[in-house]
Amino acid sequence: MAPRDWFSPLNPPVRDWHGQRVWLVGASSGIGAALARALLAAGARVALSARTRERLLGVAGRSRNALVLPMDATQPAQWTAGMDLLQAQWQGIDLVIFCSAQYQPERSWEIRAEGVRSMLESNLASVYFGIETVLPALLERGSGGLAIVSSVAGYMGLPNATVYGPTKAALINLAELLYLDLHPRGIAVTLIDPGFVQTALTARNTFPMPALITPEEAAGYILAGFAAGRFEIDFPWRFTRVVRFVSRLPYRLRFSLLGRILGA
Numbered sequence: 001m002a003p004r005d006w007f008s009p010l011n012p013p014v015r016d017w018h019g020q021r022v023w024l025v026g027a028s029s030g031i032g033a034a035l036a037r038a039l040l041a042a043g044a045r046v047a048l049s050a051r052t053r054e055r056l057l058g059v060a061g062r063s064r065n066a067l068v069l070p071m072d073a074t075q076p077a078q079w080t081a082g083m084d085l086l087q088a089q090w091q092g093i094d095l096v097i098f099c100s101a102q103y104q105p106e107r108s109w110e111i112r113a114e115g116v117r118s119m120l121e122s123n124l125a126s127v128y129f130g131i132e133t134v135l136p137a138l139l140e141r142g143s144g145g146l147a148i149v150s151s152v153a154g155y156m157g158l159p160n161a162t163v164y165g166p167t168k169a170a171l172i173n174l175a176e177l178l179y180l181d182l183h184p185r186g187i188a189v190t191l192i193d194p195g196f197v198q199t200a201l202t203a204r205n206t207f208p209m210p211a212l213i214t215p216e217e218a219a220g221y222i223l224a225g226f227a228a229g230r231f232e233i234d235f236p237w238r239f240t241r242v243v244r245f246v247s248r249l250p251y252r253l254r255f256s257l258l259g260r261i262l263g264a
Contacts, residue, residue: 009228009229009230010179010183010229010230010231011145011183011188011189011190011226011229011230011231012188012229013226013227013228013229014095014226014227014229015226015227016043017039017042017043017044018042018043018044019043019044019045020039020043020044020045020094020095021044021045021047021086021090021092021093021094021095022039022044022045022046022047022093022094022095022096022097023046023047023049023069023082023086023093023095023096023097023134024036024039024046024047024048024049024097024099025049025050025071025073025096025097025098025099025100025126025130026049026050026073026097026098026099026100026101026149027046027048027049027050027056027059027099028048028050028051028052028055028056028059029050029055029199029200030197030199030200030201030215031099031149031194031197031199031215031218031219031222032050032097032099032100032149033055033059033215034214034215034216034218034219035097035099035215035218035219035222035223036048036059036060036066037059037061037219038216038219038220038222038223039223040060040063040065040066042223043065044065045065045066045067045090046063046065046066046067047067047069047082047086047090047093048060048066048067048068048069049069049070049071049073049082050070050071050100051070051071051072052070053068053070056068056069056070067086067089067090069082069085069086073100073122073126073129073130074121074122074125074126074129075129076129076132076133079129079130079132079133079134080133082133083133083134083137087137092137092141093134093137093138093144094143094144094145095144095145095146095147095188096130096134096145096146096147097147097149098126098127098130098146098147098148098149099149100122100123100126101122101123101149101164101201102118102119102122102123102164102201103119103164103201103202103204104119104163104164104204105160105161105164105204105205105206106160106162106163107159107160107162108159108162110162111162111163115163116163119163119164119167120163120167123164123167123168123171124167124170124171127148127171127174131146131178134146135182135187138187139182139185139187142185142186142187143186143187144186144187144188145187145188145189145190146178146182146187146188146189146190147189147190147191147192148171148174148175148178148189148190148191148192149171149192149194150168150169150171150172150175150191150192150193151164151165151168151193151194152193152194152195152234152239152240152243152244153165153168154166154167154168154169154170154171154172154193155169155172155193155243155244155247156243156246156247156254158258159258159262160205160207171191172191172193175189175190175191175231176191179231189231190225190226190230190231190232190233191231191232191233192222192225192232192233192234193232193233193234193235193240194218194221194234194235195210195211195213195234195235195236195239195240195243196209196210196211196212196213196239197212197213197214197215197217197218198212198213198214198215199215210239211236211238211239213235213236217236218235221233221235221236222235246258
């Protein structure tokens with residue numbers, strides 16, 4: 001690798017969204033809804049997917065560039081049907097954003113099998129189903145991108161994220177290996193790691209949430225990350241950098257620090 005390559009973007013920067021065909025899965029609320037509105041305002045064509053049609057219609061508003069495509073992302077057949085529709089209407093897609101997620105704050109002694117199964121399917125298995133469906137067309141064309149919304153909760157094991165955290169850690173691992181597989185074949189891979197964002201999911205938390213931001217702020221960070229061609233888009237830095245630092249401490253120091261925080 002030449003010295004100049006150390007400073008070049010890991011992905012092709014996306015600064016002009018006009019004409020871009022984006023499939024955003026998890027678009028009915030929170031970060032997904034705010035990002036969908038931001039992409040539509042920037043000129044992209046956006047297929048909005050989630051389980052609830054009514055919420056998707058509310059996000060789409062009167063935009064002619066919005067295509068409401070309700071689906072259950074945990075059902076592989078519905079991915080196939082959605083892709084077939086987008087191939088017919090748009091002749092393909094340029095970017096898929098995996099943003100759907102479940103979250104339930106719980107300690108290790110509170111886990112239940114049905115909740116574990118549901119969260120694994122929504123947060124992790126659905127991404128694999130989507131990749132299986134959309135990747136062949138992207139590889140055939142030799143362009144396009146995948147963007148996976150994970151979380152800083154995936155940086156390390158944290159109480160209250162007993163199932164959620166491991167699913168997000170798996171998505172970080174997945175995005176890294178996808179980049180190594182797909183970047184040489186012309187496919188961009190982007191990992192999105194938010195901190196605390198004010199959504200219906202984080203409203204379930206009963207503990208302080210440092211550096212809490214709005215979904216609209218999150219969408220702004222994400223578009224800025226695409227414009228810079230970053231592989232990982234993490235935000236806000238004043239929080240994510242602290243979490244990353246703690247995650248790299250030796251276990252004895254990390255456990256001691258987290259124990260004190262929990263005790264407080």
